[in-house]
Amino acid sequence: MLLSRYMHLHKGKGTRAGSVLDRSAYILLSRIRMQGPMSIGQLGDAFGLDASTLNRQTAAAKRAGLVERIPDPDGGMARKFRITAEGERRLDEERTGIVASLDRIMADWPERDITAFADYLQRFNAGIEQIHGMPWPRPEPAEHPV
Secondary structure, three states: HHHHHHHOOOEEOOEEOOOOOOOHHHHHHHHHHOOOOHHHHHHHHHHOOOHHHHHHHHHHHOOOOOOOEEEOOOOOOOOOEEHHHHHHHHHHHHHHHHHHHHHHOOOOHHHHHHHHHHHHHHHHHHHHHHHHOOOOOOOOOOOOOO
16 A cells, blocks of 8 residues: 555555556556456456446546547457557556656665565565456566566
């Protein structure tokens, strides 16, 4: 909890100082980017959230021009949400800001400590996902994974 709420990363209410996305939009867009277009049902299964919560989140993201509704590319009945170019741009901008905040916090850490921290955090997250049966696709490891 402290990792996501610490004052060096956030100004409050789930938004980082200088943020271009709130936390729920960041998570939603990140998942859609990694997995491709997703329906409300798929998002619900992925996040363990109810349809009403996801309808609010996707409606806000759609109003902001971050996602668009499209017919299922696989021919299914449910419409899916796809990230827009604006959503991609803002997700990249937000990720850059998060990485910059983490770089400031860990500025005096030796590289081996940063690598160990990232490895332990990834292992911790994978353990939570395994317990809940909700793993999700990950990007290739970056220099400083977020």
